[in-house]
Amino acid sequence: MIRIENLSKTFTLHNQAGAVLRVMEGANLTVEAGECVGLTGQSGAGKSTLMRMIHGNYLAASGSIRVAGLDVVTAQPRQIIALRRDRLGYVSQFLRVVPRVPTIEVVAEPLRRLGTPEAEARTRAAALLARLNIPERLWGLSPTTFSGGEQQRVNIARGFAHPFPVLLLDEPTASLDAANREVVLSLIEEAKARGAAILGIFHDEAARVRVCDRLVDVTGFTPGAAA
Numbered sequence: 595m596i597r598i599e600n601l602s603k604t605f606t607l608h609n610q611a612g613a614v615l616r617v618m619e620g621a622n623l624t625v626e627a628g629e630c631v632g633l634t635g636q637s638g639a640g641k642s643t644l645m646r647m648i649h650g651n652y653l654a655a656s657g658s659i660r661v662a663g664l665d666v667v668t669a670q671p672r673q674i675i676a677l678r679r680d681r682l683g684y685v686s687q688f689l690r691v692v693p694r695v696p697t698i699e700v701v702a703e704p705l706r707r708l709g710t711p712e713a714e715a716r717t718r719a720a721a722l723l724a725r726l727n728i729p730e731r732l733w734g735l736s737p738t739t740f741s742g743g744e745q746q747r748v749n750i751a752r753g754f755a756h757p758f759p760v761l762l763l764d765e766p767t768a769s770l771d772a773a774n775r776e777v778v779l780s781l782i783e784e785a786k787a788r789g790a791a792i793l794g795i796f797h798d799e800a801a802r803v804r805v806c807d808r809l810v811d812v813t814g815f816t817p818g819a820a821a
């Protein structure tokens with residue numbers, strides 16, 4: 595489902611005399627269907643950079659990243675847009691939304707983009723919002739003024755609305771209380787059970803132990819570290 599081979603990444607700092615940072619070299623990683631792999635490694639080791647490359651936000655210097663059959667390193671932008679629409683979900687830590695769009699629409703939108711009938715999309719969105727304990731009186735409001743934890747839960751509801759075969763999770767339990775953390779861990783377990791391939795960053799160690807089948811330390815992908 596995710597197959598990364600011999601991946602390298604450099605950053606060119608155009609505002610600093612074109613300095614080139616080599617941040618990753620010879621990275622290999624596979625995530626199979628039904629498996630959850632956790633990325634570890636100290637701050638700055640490259641966990642987020644790797645996730646952004648898989649999502650197609652950062653361009654690799656070389657190597658390949660096959661996600662549900664598409665190599666995102668060489669793919670055209672429209673192919674990446676299609677991949678994100680139906681096969682690759684990404685739950686980042688922060689919600690980014692268009693102002694004034696009601697919460698229920700924010701959550702239903704990924705389904706509507708796939709052609710799900712309006713009523714069905716809203717029913718699914720409502721079920722997820724209820725499960726994540728977002729009070730119904732807030733569903734018609736834009737989430738822009740919600741608390742950090744509420745915004746994170748709206749983001750999770752949106753990320754889990756469509757049963758993506760591949761999911762990237764960036765600290766999905768970061769600012770949640772115990773009850774909501776439990777809901778999110780159950781959603782992850784259910785996604786694994788239906789065969790999703792999941793790659794995540796979990797600073798919450800207990801969460802990591804519970805949902806991850808394997809851990810991969812990205813420090814091994816630091817230039818010079820590869821054997």
Ligand SMILES: Nc1ncnc2c1ncn2[C@@H]1O[C@H](COP(=O)(O)OP(=O)(O)OP(=O)(O)O)[C@@H](O)[C@H]1O
Pocket residue numbers: 605615617635636637638639640641642643644
């Ligand atoms: N857009 C960018 N431009 C230049 N350098 C970057 C950029 N993004 C990341 N880096 C560099 O790449 C390296 C890896 O950063 P990254 O954010 O992937 O680490 P991380 O393991 O996710 O860290 P943390 O746990 O602190 O979030 C760092 O040295 C960082 O400074």
